[in-house]
Amino acid sequence: MDHDKKMKSIDKRIDEYHFKIKDSSDLKAESGVFDTPTLKTLYTLASKGIITAMGGVVSTGKEADVFHAIGENGKELAIKIYRINTSDFQKMQDYLIGDPRFSNVRGTKKDIVFAWTKKEQRNLERAAEVGVKVPEPMISERNILIMEFIGKDGVSAPRLKDVRLEEPQPIYDTVADYMRLLYQKAKLVHGDLSEYNILLYEERPVIIDMGQAVMLEHPMAREFLARDVKNIVRYFKKSGVKCSEEELSAHILKKD
Numbered sequence: 679m680d681h682d683k684k685m686k687s688i689d690k691r692i693d694e695y696h697f698k699i700k701d702s703s704d705l706k707a708e709s710g711v712f713d714t715p716t717l718k719t720l721y722t723l724a725s726k727g728i729i730t731a732m733g734g735v736v737s738t739g740k741e742a743d744v745f746h747a748i749g750e751n752g753k754e755l756a757i758k759i760y761r762i763n764t765s766d767f768q769k770m771q772d773y774l775i776g777d778p779r780f781s782n783v784r785g786t787k788k789d790i791v792f793a794w795t796k797k798e799q800r801n802l803e804r805a806a807e808v809g810v811k812v813p814e815p816m817i818s819e820r821n822i823l824i825m826e827f828i829g830k831d832g833v834s835a836p837r838l839k840d841v842r843l844e845e846p847q848p849i850y851d852t853v854a855d856y857m858r859l860l861y862q863k864a865k866l867v868h869g870d871l872s873e874y875n876i877l878l879y880e881e882r883p884v885i886i887d888m889g890q891a892v893m894l895e896h897p898m899a900r901e902f903l904a905r906d907v908k909n910i911v912r913y914f915k916k917s918g919v920k921c922s923e924e925e926l927s928a929h930i931l932k933k934d
């Protein structure tokens with residue numbers, strides 16, 4: 679497809695999508711996400727061939743919306759678009775300031791949200807490098823993060839929250855190992871780990887939503903880790919796994 683045609687087709691799809699949002703009276707997503715600069719950024723990504731078609735909405739949240747899209751070679755993509763107006767940027771700033779990679783970030787709300795988007799991309803990269811299964815990040819631009827789609831045909835894999843695990847033990851073991859790898863090798867603490875931010879894909883856990891993950895230097899890193907441990911133990915205990923916060927903490931913290 680030539681460039682103009684490609685732009686037209688994505689334009690049309692975005693238009694259609696807008697219409698759909700209006701139809702379902704979900705104006706929140708439309709006004710909060712597809713503002714003109716965001717549309718422009720999507721166009722830029724489309725003109726580079728990174729996005730070839732926009733699909734439907736996968737999730738709408740307070741801080742970000744996630745869309746399905748198609749990329750090069752028909753690959754399915756997840757596009758996470760952070761909201762600039764409604765994001766809790768004070769909280770974002772607190773997470774950024776203690777992180778040596780982003781401690782210099784100052785400026786407008788917009789700058790903070792852009793840094794946050796980059797931070798999620800970097801966190802996903804670091805996690806992937808040490809062998810933690812996460813959506814592979816591809817590119818980020820302003821408030822838009824493009825990553826591998828975990829799921830099939832536009833339907834994302836269920837969250838642990840949405841499934842009843844037949845065999846919870848191996849899932850728990852993998853999550854425990856991932857927490858350890860993140861801590862020991864990537865020097866990261868997820869900071870919002872729970873059954874809401876773990877997808878189950880091909881019977882294996884995939885960790886998502888890493889914008890708030892911090893380096894171990896962050897003054898709150900230990901507290902965030904304790905909270906993650908608590909959430910994970912609570913969920914897996916309920917699923918029938920014999921585990922405890924002490925045990926899981928020890929597993930994460932023990933040196934080789």
Ligand SMILES: Nc1ncnc2c1ncn2[C@@H]1O[C@H](COP(=O)(O)OP(=O)(O)OP(=O)(O)O)[C@@H](O)[C@H]1O
Binds near residue numbers: 744828
């Ligand atoms: N890479 C992906 N592949 C498939 N689905 C995804 C992907 N990333 C996110 N999702 C879907 O979108 C949902 C929200 O994503 P995520 O947890 O990253 O955003 P969020 O920051 O929690 O949004 P909120 O503002 O609601 O907290 C997930 O629960 C999942 O269903």
Ligand SMILES: [Mg+2]
Binds near residue numbers: 874887
């Ligand atoms: Mg989430």
